[in-house]
Amino acid sequence: MSTAARLLSLLGMLSDGREFSGAELAERLEVDIRTVRRDVDRLRGLGYPVAARRGNTGGYRFGTGGRMPPLLLDEAEAVAIVVGLRTVTAGAISSPPGTGAGAARALAALERVLPPEVRAQASAVADGVVSLDTGAVGLSPEWVAVIVGACRDHRRLRFEYRAVDREPTRRDVEPHRLVYSGRRWYLVARDVDRDAWRTFRTDRMADLTAGTLTFRPQEPPEDAATMVSRALSTGPYRWTARVRIFAPLQSVAPHVPASMAMVQAESATSSILTTGSDHLTDLAMHLGQITSPFEVLEPPELVDLLGVIGARMTAAAARSASGTPLEPSS
Structure with a gap:
């Protein structure tokens, strides 16, 4: 085996993430331990951070920093x-x-x-794969790196935030997770000044910076995905609907996008769906896609609208089946 091939093999083994003894590496590479030491020195000279631990239980492993090892892909x-x-x-x-x-x-x-x-x-x-324009709002890779790095290192983030119909405000937060809903990115974080957990739309953020001040991480009241789903489905909408679906959670949840509604188990045979919208007709349209029996718990205005739409649909079905045209109104 040539030296170059041996170095690549050594990199591949060390990339596994665990520690290898010198004897184990020598056996796998079919060389002596002295050659392993020379190869490790060559890798270090090329910028790869190979750490060594001395002693009978010692060995070699990748350290942090330095160059990224090459990817060996099929x-x-x-x-x-x-x-x-x-x-x-x-x-x-x-x-x-x-x-x-x-x-x-x-x-x-x-x-x-x-x-x-x-x-x-x-x-x-x-x-062969074509994507439709879904109106998704992208997030720059630079911001992804800043936010995810701050979540990992427990460093505070500062940014200007513009909520709906409000003046921009400066926010100082302790970031927890970055969540992608399929259309937008959301930051789940604890707002330091308000001492409360919040979800922030990243497209409403500006002047983002990561501070040097670190913090002791706290766990939010619920997981990040659930927090974003709750904010999307029960946010500051004009109408919020609660619906009992007569089917178990495991049957309902796979058919309800988390960005549209929250679904929680009520019993072994029923679930509660919570969703919101500025328009009752949108809520009625969403409910029309539910295949299981359901009842609307609130608001009463949605119950009335379903009655009107139901009567209209029943009449349309009867008319379509009989082929009787609708007389034009005078």
Whole structure:
């Protein structure tokens, strides 16, 4: 085995994340321990952080920092990554004018080194997938890095926030999680000045900075996804509906997007759906897609509207079945 091939094999083993003894590495590479030591020194010289622990129970492992080890991918993995990166660059993570998208750079770097047959296969798969414009609001890779880094390192974030019909305010928060709903990104964080957990739409944030002050993380009252789902389905809408569905939670939840409504178990045979909208007709339309029996608990105005719509639909069905045209009104 050549030195270059041996170094790549050594990198692949160390990339596994666990610690290897010198004897174990030597056996796998079919060399002596002295050669392993020389190869480790070569990797360090190339910028790879290989940490060593001395003693009978010691060994080698990757440390933090330095260069990222090369990725060793099979054909299926390479195709999946190319398609995934193309999807990301087209939607959820955007690139504002004047900034570079990390996903786009990664895609270009990967496609440069793919074997021709794998590149052709990845391009064929990616070209065969077309995404509709869903009106999704992207988030720049720079902001993703800042927010996720602050969540990881428990550092406060500061930004200007513009809520609906309100003047912008400065917020000082302890970030917890970044949540993507399929259309928008939301930050779940504890608002320091208000001493309360909040969800913030990232497209309403501006002048984002991560401070140097760290904090002791606290757990929110419920998980981040549930907090965002609750904010989306029961936010400051004109109308909020509560509906009892006569079906167990496991039968209902898969058919109700978390960005549209919250569904909670009421009993072994029934669930409670909570959703909101500024228009009653939108609520009625959503309920029309429920295939299980249900009853509206509130508001009473929605009950009245369902009666009107139901009568209209029943008349339309009878008319359509009989073929009797509707007489024009005079």
